[in-house]
Amino acid sequence: MNLSPAILQRLRSPSDEVDEAFVSEIIPPTSPNTVGVSLGEPPAVAHTMSTDRVHAALRQAEAGDCRDLFAIYRDIRLGHAHTQTVINQRKLAVLTKALTIVPRDSKNADDVQAAERCQILTDVPGWTGTAMNHLLNGHLYPLAVLEQVYAPAAASTGLRYVPSGWHVVPYHLLDWTDGVLRIWDADQTTGHRLATKKAPQPIRHIIHRGHLLTDIPDHWGGPLRAVLFWWLFATQDRDWWVRFLDRFGAPFLVAKYDPNDKKSKGTLTQAFSLASRLFGLVVSQDTQIEVKSVATTSHGEAFKVFQEFANAELSKLILGQTMTVTAQASGLGGGAQAEVQENARGDIEAWDLTILAATVNSQIIAPFCRLNGIKGRAVLQVAVDSAKDLEGKTKLLEVAAKAGLELTDEGIEILNKSGGLPFQRSAAPAVPGPPLSLAALSALTHTDNAVAILERLGQPTNAQLDKIAKNGAPRLAAAFQGRYAAVKDLIAASTSADDLEHRLHVHFASLTPAKLQPILENALTAYAATGSATARNP
Structure with missing residues (x-):
């Protein structure tokens, strides 16, 4: 399928707007170009390796033909136990995380609906074991190329197309001899490379580069190039x-x-x-x-x-x-x-998760939404915080709570993204507590709603406010119940407002300033308006 650059740009650019005419003209690929079993895979070369042959493969790759270099990479992963183990460790650190699709903005109804409809992507066979697993090769190889094909969706889903599978594009089919990436055509029966090659199709091919060598051409070998001679020396040393x-x-x-x-x-x-x-x-x-x-x-x-x-x-x-x-x-x-090395490993893991999510968002989720005319935006959420990071943030939240501080909605959103777990603000515990000032005045004065009174008064005078407080103060003092019942006794025993405030601070020393403040206000109001004798006999 030949699509203009403008069409491809729109296809991979998430947008809240849906252009039905644009969507209807895009027909995604429904059959793969890649075959599952490839008899065209280059033969094993590890047993014939020498420093001269490694250098020859590197020079050939620098000219754009990476067939021999990628064959060496394959044999390193397949035949060297240590290298295979550490590569698997790096991949498993990502693959064992909860990779979930969530709304870009949880308060946006379109984004919430987009995330719900995109959940079908994670149900496609091979989402983790094939798609995510192969894309992670692009963190050590110069890149990883994955082919995705679609199928018409069932009418009950309300979608036009859904992915029907993910197919790994073999490395021996990648070519740069023309100066840019091309993919060799392969025989659909045997997988042998044919004489023709084509440019990658953005609607069909997902290309992931997950390393930091942005200034090095792909055909120079990527980060795994630095492994070559250590692998060669390790295997030769074994033979010697x-x-x-x-x-x-x-x-x-x-x-x-x-x-x-x-x-x-x-x-x-x-x-x-x-x-x-x-x-x-x-x-x-x-x-x-x-x-x-x-x-x-x-x-x-x-x-x-x-x-x-x-x-x-x-x-x-x-x-x-x-x-x-x-x-x-x-x-x-x-x-x-251990701490130093764990920090280094954690940084790599966080990078792997972040850059993988960026590729999935732009090359899988966004085109899927576009093809199906879905408004809103959904993103792949990954947990980039380690267990130690989460422990540190938990302690910070505990200290903040004691200081009377709490996370804002934006802070909860950030915590959700970094921790990979869906947090929400918990409901206030239903425990007996001191009445709020305005609510208490309204309930205990047996008069109109206090807020309505203040609104009618406009800018009330001090005398008017004192009258409201004096009428409600006796009942306000009696309203302290449960764990706050001692407030009545403290009011009765106090000799002055300062003495009452001191007694309240001592008695409620375990409370945060935010929780203690309304107790002080209501108790001092009752004491100031009626005096200790009235508070003693409400």
Whole structure:
């Protein structure tokens, strides 16, 4: 499908406006170009690797042909246990998070409806295991290309099209020899590469770049290029170690004979040739035989150290730290080292989640809404806070609550996005409490609503306000009940307004200033208007 740049821009730009004419002219792809099983995959090359061959693959990739380089990347992931483990760790840190689609603005009805209708995307087979999993390759590879195809939606859904599946575009079909990305056509039966290639189709192909090398061309290999030689050295060191053990691992025999006795030399040589089969020697009493062995433990230590060093470099590149793979001694304290490395890993995880969500929002969710004429905007919500981050924010909220502060609606929204959990403001607990000033005056004076009185009075005088307070104060004092019943006694026992305020502060020392304030206001109003004698006998 050939679409103009303007059409493609509108397709991937979320908007609250729906252009029915525009939507009706877009027909998404309903059959894949990518086949599930590809017999055209390049053969394994790891067993023939050398520094010269790695350099040759790099030079070829820099010219735009990444076929050999991507074959090496594939063999690294497939055949090297350490590299496969750390790549899986990085992916699982994202894939195990709750990736949910939510409204861009929870107060916007169109956004709420858009999020509800976009939930169908997460029900498409392969959403996590194929789509999200493959897109995460773009955090180490230069990019990841995913093909999506659609199918007409059932009438009951109220939608036009829904994705019917996600298909991985093999790396050996990607080409840059024309200076820009092209995708080779493949035989639909065997998957072998054909002689033609096309530009990616934005409505069909999702292209994800999740690394930070924005100034490096894709065909130079991406972040995984830095792994090549550490992988090569690690695997070669493994082979060299095995050869060393094969050659020097078993003990060998040394015989001494009289240089003038040529017959003994011949006898010993023949005996040695039979030793491997007889597992023993038959010699004269005067013949000297010694068993020699190489100290393989000390000699093999160099191979072990180099192997661990190479694997540590691989871990640092992919995970940003080494502690989750191997335990290593450090000059830092164990806790300090763990905290430093956990921070590095957390930063990488937060970046992976953020950039993945950006791609999903612009290349999956926005086109889906456009194709189906859905108003409003929905986004992929991810939790970028670690457990330690959430613990720190929880403590901050506790301190803020004690100081009489609470989150605003905007703060709750930010917490929802960073924590990945849907928070909302809790209802106030239903416990006995002091009456609000205006409400209490209205209920206890047996007069008209206090707010209405004040509105009719316009700008009331001090005498008018004192009259309202004096009429309601006795009953106001009696209204303190439950955990606040002691207020009546404190009013009766007080000798002055300052004394009453001091007694209230001491008695309610555990309350926050925000909760204590209305108690002070109502109690002092009752005391000032009627005096302790009236408060004592309401």
